[in-house]
Amino acid sequence: MGERHKNIKPINDLVVKKIFRNEEVALQFVKDIFDLPAKSAKLIEGNQIFTANSNVASDFNIAVDILVELDNHAQVIIEVQLAKQVFFINRIWAYLCKQVNDNIEKLKQNEDEKLAIYKKLPPVYVAAIVDQNYFDGDEAISTFLIKEESRNTELKMYVDSNTKKMPLLKIVFLELKKYKESLNNDYKKIRWLEFFGNKQYTSEPDDVLVQADNLLNLRNWSKEEKLMYDEITRQQDHYWASLAYAQEEARATGLAEGRAEGRAEGRAEGRAEERLDILINLLKDGYISPEVVAEKLNISVDELDKYL
Known part of the structure; x- marks a missing residue:
C-alpha cells in the first residue's frame, strides 16, 4: 500500500504543530492514545515554528514541543523524534519533570493555601511519536505506567474535584516503523500510526481523522x-x-x-x-x-x- 500523501511528511515539525493547533484533532488523539475521558482540549504550547533562516542543527533538539491541556485537568506533552537518540527517554523525563515543576510554581503564585497546591496539581503525560524503534519486540504502541512491583497495582492520584483517580504517570510510545496491517491493538490507536506514518487507512476514517488529513493537503496551506x-x-x-x-x-x-x-x-x-x-x-x-x-x-x- 502506498503513501496517502506524496509531497508531505506528517511528522515534520511544522506539520505536527499545524495538526495539533486544531483542538478537535488534539482532543481525539489524546483520548484515543491515553484512554482519557475528556470533553475538550486546549493547546497551551506548540505554536513556535522554525523560521526559514533558523539553524536546524542547533534548533532540532527542541523541534517539537506541544502541550495540550484537557478539561479534566490532565496535561499531555506530545514529542516527535525523527532520528534515534541515545538520550531521548532522558529528554522526555526532563520535559515531564519541568512541566510538573512549572505547574507547582504557578499554583504557588495563585493559591493561598499550601494544601490547595497538591489538590490542584494536574498529572502530566507524554506521547512520543518516533520514526525509529526504541524497544525490543513487535509491539508498535508501548504504554508505561507506575505500578507496584509485586501486586502490579497502578499508582493513581485525585485531581481537584474529580471523583475518579487518574494515573499518576503515563508515557506512550508510538513506533511508526513497527506498523503492520495485522496489528491487534485497538484501531482507535492504530489509526494514528497510519496517520503519522503516512499509511493508507485500513478502516474508514471518521470525521476527525478526515479533518486531520485535510490539514496535510498543501493546497489548503497559505503561500507563507x-x-x-x-x-x-x-x-x-x-x-x-x-x-x-x-x-x-x-x-x-x-x-x-x-x-x-x-x-x-x-x-x-x-x-x-x-x-x-x-x-x-x-x-x-x-x-x-x-x-x-x-x-x-x-x-x-x-x-x-x-x-x-
Whole structure:
C-alpha cells in the first residue's frame, strides 16, 4: 500500500504543530492514545515554528514541543523524534519533570493555601511519536505506567474535584516503523500510526481523522506556510545528510590509522582531530553513548571530560 500523501511528511515539525493547533484533532488523539475521558482540549504550547533562516542543527533538539491541556485537568506533552537518540527517554523525563515543576510554581503564585497546591496539581503525560524503534519486540504502541512491583497495582492520584483517580504517570510510545496491517491493538490507536506514518487507512476514517488529513493537503496551506515548509524541509534534508555522513565516518575504523605509508604526519593528525570532532558532536547531540566514544578513542569514560 502506498503513501496517502506524496509531497508531505506528517511528522515534520511544522506539520505536527499545524495538526495539533486544531483542538478537535488534539482532543481525539489524546483520548484515543491515553484512554482519557475528556470533553475538550486546549493547546497551551506548540505554536513556535522554525523560521526559514533558523539553524536546524542547533534548533532540532527542541523541534517539537506541544502541550495540550484537557478539561479534566490532565496535561499531555506530545514529542516527535525523527532520528534515534541515545538520550531521548532522558529528554522526555526532563520535559515531564519541568512541566510538573512549572505547574507547582504557578499554583504557588495563585493559591493561598499550601494544601490547595497538591489538590490542584494536574498529572502530566507524554506521547512520543518516533520514526525509529526504541524497544525490543513487535509491539508498535508501548504504554508505561507506575505500578507496584509485586501486586502490579497502578499508582493513581485525585485531581481537584474529580471523583475518579487518574494515573499518576503515563508515557506512550508510538513506533511508526513497527506498523503492520495485522496489528491487534485497538484501531482507535492504530489509526494514528497510519496517520503519522503516512499509511493508507485500513478502516474508514471518521470525521476527525478526515479533518486531520485535510490539514496535510498543501493546497489548503497559505503561500507563507508552503514557503516555510519547503525551506525547513531543505534544511532538514541537508542536516540529515550531513549527520548520516558523520555517522558513517564515525563507524569507519582507523580514519587516521592504517593510511598508506609515507603520508605526512600532520595530515594524519588532522584526520584524527576530524574524527574526534565527529564523535564528540554525535555524543553531545545524543546519538551515541559516552561508552561508545570512549571505546572508539581508546580512552576511559572519565577521560572524555577534557574533550567536552
